[in-house]
Amino acid sequence: MSTRVASIIAVIGLLGLVGCADQSMDLRHFTSAQVSVAPTEADTVGRPLTAAQLTALSNWINVRNDWSGLTLDEPEHPSMQIHLQNAEGQDSNLLIYQREDGAATAYLHYGHRLAPLMRRLTDADLATLKSITNGQ
Numbered sequence: 001m002s003t004r005v006a007s008i009i010a011v012i013g014l015l016g017l018v019g020c021a022d023q024s025m026d027l028r029h030f031t032s033a034q035v036s037v038a039p040t041e042a043d044t045v046g047r048p049l050t051a052a053q054l055t056a057l058s059n060w061i062n063v064r065n066d067w068s069g070l071t072l073d074e075p076e077h078p079s080m081q082i083h084l085q086n087a088e089g090q091d092s093n094l095l096i097y098q099r100e101d102g103a104a105t106a107y108l109h110y111g112h113r114l115a116p117l118m119r120r121l122t123d124a125d126l127a128t129l130k131s132i133t134n135g136q
Contacts, residue, residue: 030058030084030092035133039081046083049133056132057082061094067108067117074107074116082133096121096129 033054036046049057080096093109095116104121106129121129 030054030086033057033082033084036081036083037133038079046081049082053132053134054084057084057094057129060128060132061108064119067119069115069117074118075105079104080129080133096126098126 031054033049034046035049039046074095075097077097078095079098082094082096084092084094086092090111092111095107095109096104097107098104102123104126106119106121106125107116108119109116
């Protein structure tokens with residue numbers, strides 16, 4: 001491999017890492033959301049969230065600054081799916097996966113990002129999300 005090709009690959013890799021470095025988000029512009037608990041492929045539209053629930057969910061996401069942008073694999077069959085839309089019609093999805101051992105992980109497909117953001121959830125996080133969305 002030539003030095004030029006190696007340099008191009010290195011620059012592309014660094015640009016990718018820079019894109020993962022700042023994971024700050026601002027969801028104040030989201031105008032609606034729908035939640036599906038234990039969604040199936042047949043679920044196309046979930047139960048809408050109220051304005052108060054949407055505000056609480058946005059605040060929950062915004063105060064967490066430990067989202068990881070280096071997600072390699074995402075499980076199948078989420079236990080909860082929240083579909084968010086903003087005023088410009090841009091969609092985002094928050095998917096919650098809970099394993100049999102009780103461990104839970106959230107994946108945020110935020111806007112036009114190619115890879116989702118990932119965050120491990122504590123028991124308190126999971127309880128809060130369920131409370132906000134009235135999930136089971």
